[in-house]
Amino acid sequence: MTTVSVQNVAKSFGTIPVLHDIDAVFPQGTFTSLLGPSGSGKTTLLRIIAGFVAPDQGEVTIGEKDVTGIPVWGRNIGMMFQSYALFPHMTVARNVAFGLERRGIKGAEAQKAVAEALDMVHLSDFGDRMPKNLSGGQQQRVALARAMVIKPSVLLLDEPLSALDRRLRQEMQVELLRIQRQTGLTTIFVTHDQEEALTLSDRIAILDKGRIVQSGAPEDIYENPQTRFAAEFLGDSNFLTGVVEAGGVRLPDGTLIQTTATLHANGQKATLAIRPEKMSPTPLEGATNHVAAKILTVIYAGPALSYLLQTPDGTRLKLFQANRDGTLMREGDSITLHWSPAHSIPVQN
Amino acid sequence: MPNKATPQRASKGARILPQWVSTTALLLPAYGWLTIAVFLPLLTMFLFSFMNKTPMGKAPIEFTLRHYRAFIDQPYLIKIATNTLLMGLWTTLACAILGFLAALALVRCTHGARRETLLILILLPFWTNGLVRVFSWTMVLRENGFLDNIWHWIAPAAGSIAILYSREAIVIGLVHGYLPYMILTCYIALVTIDDAIIEAAQSLGARWWVILTKILIPLAAPGLISGAVLTFVPVIGSFMEPRILGGKVGVTMGTVIEDQFTQAFNWPLGASLSFTLLAVTMAIFATFSGVLRRGTGGTA
Numbered sequence A: 001m002t003t004v005s006v007q008n009v010a011k012s013f014g015t016i017p018v019l020h021d022i023d024a025v026f027p028q029g030t031f032t033s034l035l036g037p038s039g040s041g042k043t044t045l046l047r048i049i050a051g052f053v054a055p056d057q058g059e060v061t062i063g064e065k066d067v068t069g070i071p072v073w074g075r076n077i078g079m080m081f082q083s084y085a086l087f088p089h090m091t092v093a094r095n096v097a098f099g100l101e102r103r104g105i106k107g108a109e110a111q112k113a114v115a116e117a118l119d120m121v122h123l124s125d126f127g128d129r130m131p132k133n134l135s136g137g138q139q140q141r142v143a144l145a146r147a148m149v150i151k152p153s154v155l156l157l158d159e160p161l162s163a164l165d166r167r168l169r170q171e172m173q174v175e176l177l178r179i180q181r182q183t184g185l186t187t188i189f190v191t192h193d194q195e196e197a198l199t200l201s202d203r204i205a206i207l208d209k210g211r212i213v214q215s216g217a218p219e220d221i222y223e224n225p226q227t228r229f230a231a232e233f234l235g236d237s238n239f240l241t242g243v244v245e246a247g248g249v250r251l252p253d254g255t256l257i258q259t260t261a262t263l264h265a266n267g268q269k270a271t272l273a274i275r276p277e278k279m280s281p282t283p284l285e286g287a288t289n290h291v292a293a294k295i296l297t298v299i300y301a302g303p304a305l306s307y308l309l310q311t312p313d314g315t316r317l318k319l320f321q322a323n324r325d326g327t328l329m330r331e332g333d334s335i336t337l338h339w340s341p342a343h344s345i346p347v348q349n
Numbered sequence B: 001m002p003n004k005a006t007p008q009r010a011s012k013g014a015r016i017l018p019q020w021v022s023t024t025a026l027l028l029p030a031y032g033w034l035t036i037a038v039f040l041p042l043l044t045m046f047l048f049s050f051m052n053k054t055p056m057g058k059a060p061i062e063f064t065l066r067h068y069r070a071f072i073d074q075p076y077l078i079k080i081a082t083n084t085l086l087m088g089l090w091t092t093l094a095c096a097i098l099g100f101l102a103a104l105a106l107v108r109c110t111h112g113a114r115r116e117t118l119l120i121l122i123l124l125p126f127w128t129n130g131l132v133r134v135f136s137w138t139m140v141l142r143e144n145g146f147l148d149n150i151w152h153w154i155a156p157a158a159g160s161i162a163i164l165y166s167r168e169a170i171v172i173g174l175v176h177g178y179l180p181y182m183i184l185t186c187y188i189a190l191v192t193i194d195d196a197i198i199e200a201a202q203s204l205g206a207r208w209w210v211i212l213t214k215i216l217i218p219l220a221a222p223g224l225i226s227g228a229v230l231t232f233v234p235v236i237g238s239f240m241e242p243r244i245l246g247g248k249v250g251v252t253m254g255t256v257i258e259d260q261f262t263q264a265f266n267w268p269l270g271a272s273l274s275f276t277l278l279a280v281t282m283a284i285f286a287t288f289s290g291v292l293r294r295g296t297g298g299t300a
Ligand SMILES: Nc1ncnc2c1ncn2[C@@H]1O[C@H](COP(=O)(O)OP(=O)(O)OP(=O)(O)O)[C@@H](O)[C@H]1O
Pocket: A013, A018, A036, A037, A038, A039, A040, A041, A042, A043, A044, A045, A192
């Protein structure tokens, strides 16, 4: 419905800068996750878009409209909070009707809209209950219905699922995605859970220390991280550092690691990121890169096996394998890891 | 699990007292105190209110219902009672508005050490002697007093604005004394409201007056009600403020009752008037509590 964009936004609290020069576009109908560690400024950015925090500089536009100077109540946003934030003195139905009343929608029309919204979140029979008589998951669904019933221009969610247990969280993720797809609502979702971000999003923006370090489709970021931080924060990664030489990277121990990506000029330092599941302890077709390593620890997690390894020069590596036949390598085994040049991704430090 | 474990362990121990013994033992001090501090004096007064005269000296004592007819026998008491209730109403209303706003400002606009300092400052009237507090208001409100002088300085041509010895003066003095109760009860109610609830309302399109009337006041209703009770009850029984700040107009049920005990030496009449006042107050609150409960959707 609406494209949201943030231009050149910066914010400091007192003397502490929290956001620097944020430029981001949230295209119409997409589900974007703001992903980053605690304190990276995700909530602050979301609250600037919502209007709870005024940026020190820059602009926020929702649709065609520059909303930088418009207060929260004039922005037509749907918002969901981690603490549900239902009005405890109103029934579920009155909670949902609250935003409609503010828009002058009353009587039968409002009742119909409330019933539809509650139906959408499968809580049709709960209209007369008080919020305190609902489970956490149900409360969160009421909050979703309340946010959606006003047909907002954009849906803003600040870690809305992190108070729920794992099972319920997965259910709500599916629900949220279904409703978002149905309505085609531009959605911005703050999370520090990379798995959640990967499952839900069309796009991910990774924040670090108040900057967006990389944004794009989840698979783009995952397969081609541009910085060491992005590679580590979204998924796991191994890093090998050396000097650029002959289209590859020469490690201190003399091994030449090949990559299909373009590198800096010869003689400069470079770091390569290799995803742990892209490595293999057995030679593969086309896997021309290899390093020797010794197994330090074996972690058995049912369907997946993780190994922590160490190369002769002391670099720590990880290896993930699917548990295909139940045979484990042992701690102390020396193995050789193989991977293809296409999986060596040069990253900035 | 812990619920199950306790009786098991208890049954293993050979000599465990039955539960009612420990319950009684724990409740005894509280009930004992209530009996001594509340129940016995009230009962004594209740007995007095049926006596024909103050039980001192040798004359025999008869029991009578005569004092409970005071409002019929002495119709001027009805006017005094009405004035007293109005005084209670205005004081409570003023306290409710000022107290709620002050508590709101404390909760929404301050935090940390500054909030604590302000709370202590608000409680200061509690720690000043009541008599000193009230007399200082006479200095402020009287002719050529503090307020009057400032007014003359601003507008020399205008008349005096001294309001000492008026109903307004009484209400001002009473509000000053009882405002902290209201601020505290409202503060406690407001401070528990999650910021996210207000933000959710804003995101749904609510402006400040909608937030105030639809969210904050209903959610703080328990605080407002208990504050109103804590203010109204002592105010309609007060006698010091009406006497000192009201002068001739300061005749209230409180002063009439006090007179019966200290001047007229008619304790039974004083006692019966007190109990009548108590009954009226309780009737008022019984009526209001029903209305308020319906008004807040059964959450109170
Ligand atoms: N109102 C405020 N006053 C002062 N500092 C603030 C305020 N709000 C946030 N900050 C600071 O700004 C920084 C970013 O905070 P923010 O809440 O945006 O982080 P976040 O990425 O949402 O973290 P989390 O994952 O823990 O929620 C933090 O260092 C925080 O201490």
